[in-house]
Structures are given as structure tokens and as C-alpha cells.
Amino acid sequence: MPELTIERQSHDGRGIARQKGKTTFVEGALAGETVQARITKKHRRFDEAVCEEILTPSPQRIEPDCEYYAKCGGCSLQHLGLEQQREVKRDALVDQLQRFGKIEHIPLHEPLLDKSWGYRRKARLGVKWNRHGELIIGFREKASPHLTPIQHCKVLMPQLSALIPSLYELIPELESKKTIGHLELAQGDEGSAIVVRHLKKLSHRDLTLWQGWAQTHNTRLYLQQGDAHSLTSPDHEDAQELHYKLEGLKLAFLPNDFVQVNPAINAQMVQRALEWLAPTSEDVVLDLFAGFGNFSLPVARHAAKVVGIEGEQALVNRAKENAASNGIENAEFYRADLSQSFKDLPWAKQGYNLLILDPPRTGAQNICQQIAQFKVKRLVYVSCNPSTLARDSAILVQQGYKLQKTCIMDMFPHTTHVESMALFERA
Template identity: 40%
Template sequence: MARLDQTPKTVSIVDLSHDGRGVARWPEGDAHAGKTVFVAGALPGETVSVQQTARSRHFDEAKTLEVIAASPDRVTPRCPHFGTCGGCVLQHLAEDRQIAYKQQVLLDNLQRIGHVAPATVLPPLRGDSWGYRRKGRFSVRRVEKKDKTLVGFREQDPRFVADIAECHVVVPQLGFKVAELGALVDGLDARRDIPQIEFIAGEARTALVFRHLQPLSDADKARLEAFGAEQGFAIFLQPGGIDSVQPLSGEAPQLTFRMPQWDVDLLFRPLDFIQVNAKLNEAMIARALDLLDVQPGERVLDLFCGLGNFTLPLARASGDGAVVGVEGDAGLVQRARANAERNGLGNLQFFAADLAQDLAGQPWLKAGFDKLLLDPARSGAIEVLKQLPLKGLKRIVYVSCHPGSLARDAGWLVNEAGWTLREAGVMDMFPHTAHVESIAVFDPPKKG
């Protein structure tokens, strides 16, 4: 492997990459003049001094040493760990420009991958930009050279755990107690046997799930219990797979979040998927329901429904209509049914089905629907879209967490199935990161 050139070099940043790094080319006179280099911590329009950090055949990587000429869009990062921690990569970019960048990423993906463009670009949806992250996973690593146990997100170099004392995007009840959490783990007998701590915040309690590779001593359990009582956290242990999660002691506390606009209260478990940004989630649901425009008596299909995040508000809003939710995780389906009963909703049904597999034998697929809502994982929904009886549907609303898979699926819907991409826009579920959440509306082929 060729050695890296550690000589500081001056480059001009011309663009922002999909992962939030500046894009430049090595200058004339350099041995690799013209080769693309991705620069962490740099913004378009800037002149920066950089140092190479990685090399490959088609591009190089570098970090910013000094900003020689700053962009007018540059702001001072709020978090002292910015630049090392990989949890946020855009804190140095003004928030208005962050959302504009994400919108351009969406439109570029739709054009480049799907060969489509929306007739209308929806105004961006925004929620809380600090202290919003109510679900996530901290990595844990005992570093003997530092005589310290690190708890945090991965560094920008993902081989390492960031040494952080606070996090400004995690919910405040936890984000400003990361140092205490690290000290807790460092004081455990099992400090070398805990690889991760998952967190999830409900309305009343925040739960911490400690993954441990060896059984915990009674002394460690007592330390964890005392920490939970002192800091107000519900402590769970995970000795094995996701089904092994159990409360440290006693009965598991109820974890819930409420969506008052629809008078819906969702109960969830510590490792269940919930949208990370509570306020943005409510705004997203409101927009999805508005775009779906369910009329009296219509039947709505909600695919990848999870715990019923969209399904339950849909059922509440649809009046005498019927709503069907389908999800691949049977445990989530069971809890979605319980949530429907908990909220007194009788006009909906839930089914468990792997939506990436053959669905020919699924009874719900033959029921007939007027509207379709889908919110797939990063891999998208192309397999299920190709199996759905699209004829007869009046509208599709597609919520996406990955612009590339949305663009691919939009391309198929428009260019193969004849639908129209009426509207699309971004939603800032993860401020200060390069993550792009979006929503798109499709209308059916015109008759005749």
C-alpha cells in the first residue's frame, strides 16, 4: 500500500458529498493533480489547508487543518466534540443550508438514479434541532492506554469510539450525562465485557439497555441499579439476542410516547424501532395524512407499519374507513395490535409478512385498497411494489429514510408502471447529520 502524503496542501472546495464532506481536487503541481478528494470539515466555496487521511484508486480522503477562506454559511459548532465524534458531521453548516443541501441530495438522487423529477417540491419539514435524539446506540470500549472506558458514538474514523463527555443532539436527560455513564461502566467488574448501550426515551422514562458478553456480578448489578435510581433511568440487561432483554430488577416499566393530535398513546419495548425525533415525527405524520387525503369510507394499506406509528393516527383520522397495517417483525405486529386495543381503535387490522418475499398467499393483498402508505427501511420497497395490485389505487405516499432507494422505486413507479411523481420533499429527522429523510406522493396513470 502506498504511503500517505502527510504534507499540508491547499484546496478549493467545490461541492458537498452525500456524507457531508467537502469535495475538491488536488491542485496543479501535485503528483495526483485533478484527483477527487473528500475533505472532512470543509464547506463549498471554502479554501482550506488539508492533510490526506486515506487513498484509493479513484479518490482520496483528507481532514481540514485550517480554514483559509471561510464560507458565509459556516457557523461555530455547538458541541465541543465536533470534528472527532462521527455522530454529527454538519454542525459547522448553518441549519437553513443543511436542509437546502439535503433537498438537493434528494432531487439529485431522483434525477440520477430514477430519471424522475417531482412536479412540485414540498417545503422542508423541520422539528427540534438540538436534544432531539430519543433513540440510539452508544459504543463502549475500555482503552487501557487512557486508563478509561469510552462511551459514545463512533469517531469519524469508525474504528474508534469517540471520547465524549456530552452530546447536544441526544435528549438532554442523557446527552449531558455521558461522562457519568462512562464513569459508571469504568467502575464495573465487567467493563471489558460491555460493547454497547442502547437508549430509548419515552414520555416519562428513558431506558438504557446494557449489552454484556459475560454474566454480571451481583456487585455490578447493584452499581447499575443505584445509577438508574440516582439518574432516573430504567435499566435493562441484554445478555444475548434481542429477545434476551430484561429489566435489571422487578417488572419492566412502561415506555410510551404520546401523539396528542390524534389522541394516540404508543407503548413500546426498549429495542423497538421508533422515530428518533418526536416533534418531527408528529409533523411527518400530519403531512403524510394530509397528502394521502383519505376520504370517508376509503380503505388504506400501511406497509412497514412497525408499532403503528402511522397506522393508528390513520385509523383515528379515517372515520368510517378501514386501515390495514403490515409489518415483517411479528413481535412489532403483536405490539401494534395491543396499541390499537389500548387506544380503542377497532377500524384497523395488522398482519405479519416479510414484504421482500413472495406475497401471493397473503389474504390482505387481495382485499383491495384506495390509498397506500409505505415507510420502508433503507433497502426500499421495490419487491413489494412489484407485487401489489396497483390498479385501483388512487394515491401512494412514500416515506423514505434513504434517497437512493426512494429514487430507484420512484423510477420504477413512474417509468415502468406509469405513475406520476406529483410532489416530493425532505424532512429533517436528523439535524446536523447527512441523513436524508423524505416523503413523496404518486398519482396513478391517467385513464384512457
């Protein structure tokens, strides 16, 4: 195994070393350390490796707080202190915007921060049986298809983490125990839920066992077979929704909906978006990738009108229901594939003053290339990938916008995920 000296951190938290003139990205290594590393993948221009032994540790290295850290692929930055984690994420954002966004001065604002454990209100757990016939419930191991068996999870909300041991007791009792694919846990402001993904119809006995477990643990039970987007609730004719409160509103969602999993950071994020956009009663706002109204509905209370566009019809329907249940009449929602041209769609021909972009990791390249047609004066871009934010920022600058403010959001402490917000104004 090669002995490497780590020069700096990459934007995804790995250590960067050079060996015989070739860059090597080392999982689990920190800047300033000397390590022995095992090469896992060779590429033409760089190699990937895993730290096997630390010969000279960094003074910033700490003992991970989670007993599953060595195997679990989830919270892979635990060996770095929380403040240093946030510095790595901030530096990654700045580096990407400067190198690929071609923006020289990065106007950084205060980060959005909250507690680092017990923050996550949703998670998917894999379910498998090993060759010894032992049940495994957990998350995928680092760089492996195998699962790390866990009895608890420190980043999950305590109410959800506490459910895991009882699942080890229930599942072996099921006739269909080998057909459970995964479990999804979700927490609302008032109650938790579990989605049981099963490959064949549950027997009456198994259904009764699941219902008994759900009642004992005061958890709503949902079943999912076949279509990944369909849920049934055996105790109700229709699936009953969870909800959370935000800016004085009550937003309903189902446990298989996309939802911001860190409620404290989500609340700060929406508040900052309102501050940066500064909508008035004369503004018409466009919200792209609107989901079930997380941004649209709080903004609608300050604007003349909000139009939300979302790719999933189920979320469009939920957004409309959330608007109605909160008495919001100035918000409209439509389904559209935002990866395609939309200039001829009726909603795209309306006039807008302000824009919210909250795209997936792939970013919003197609939208930014068409942004000129809207002529919005300000736009807030919410990013879960600094690389695509940087790429799209360069396009926005070409379209006549200037980066006015940006910040990181520590949405996923102890992980390498870099979440950020950016405000652009038309020059």
C-alpha cells in the same frame, strides 16, 4: 497533501473537487473553499479525502457548537449554518430525483423543521477501556472504529445527556465492568430508560449497583444478554414499556424497538401523511414497514380499515397491543419479509385504496416492482435515503404513478442524513 478547490456539495454533505480529472469527495469541506486534503481511499473512478486545513474558507462556514465535533462521527455538518444544512439536503433530494428518478419537475413543499439541539430521544453509546485503563463512553470517531469519549451530547434530549457523567462513576465500580458492550438510552413522554448490553450474567452485587443507579436517576433498567432482541427488566416480571402520544393516541414501545427518534418531526410527519393521503371512511389503507403502528394507528381513525405489515414479530405484537389499548378495532397487523415476493399472501390479495411506505435505507425496490397489483390511487413514501427513493420513484413512474408532492424532513439536524416524504398518485 493535495490542494483542492471545492466546486459543490455532494448529496451526503461532502465537498466535491476534481484533481487531474478525477472526482474527489472531501469530508468537512464546503463549496467555494480551497483546502488541503488527505486522501483516505482511492477508487478507480473517484477518491475519498478528509479536509486537513482550510486555506480559503467559505462565508457560510461557522464554528461548530459541540466540543466533540473534531473527532465524533455523529454531527458532521456542524461547520455549516442550519439554514445552509437544510439547503444542502433539499438540493440533494432534488438532484437524486432528477438524475436517477428521471423526474424533471420536482414539486417541493415546505420542509418539516424543528429545534436543532436536544431533539433525539434514543441513542446507543459504546463502552470501552483504552490501553491506559481509562473508561470511554461515547460514539464512534469519524472513519475509525475508536470511540470519542463524551460527558454530554447536545443532540440528545437533556434528560438523557444528563445521565452520562454518572455512568463514568458507576461502571468502574462493577465486577463486570469489562463485559459491558454498549448502553442504549431512550426517552418516552413520561420517563427514561437504559439498556445494559452485557456479555455474561451480572453478579448479585453488580445488579444491585445498577438497580440503585436506576432508582437514583429515575430511569427504567433493562438488561440484554445474548439475543439482541430480548430484554429483561429485573424490577418487573415483564419489560415495562415507554410510550409517547401521537394524534391523540398513546403508543407504547421498548427501548430496543425501532422508533422515530425525533418526536417533534415525527408528529409533523404523521400529520402531513394524513393530509397527503386524505383517507376517508371508505378507504382501505396498506402500511408497509409498519413498525408498532406509528402511521397505521393514526390513519385507522380516519379510514375504513388499515392493514400493517412488518418484518419483526415483536413489533407486530406491539402494534396489536397498541391498537387494543387505544380501542382501535379496524387495524390488522401481520409479519412478512417484504424483500421477497408477497403476491400470494392472504393480506396482499385484499383491495387497497391508499398505501404508506416507510422502508429502511435500502428502500423498497421489490415492493415498487409489485405495486401494480394493489392499484392504489395514492401512496406516501417516507424515505431515509434519497438515492433509493430516486431509484424507487423511477419504478413507480413506470408503474403509472406521478410524483405530486415532496419535501425534506430535518429529522437529524447537523448530520448528513436526508429524510424526506413523497406523494405519488396514479396517473
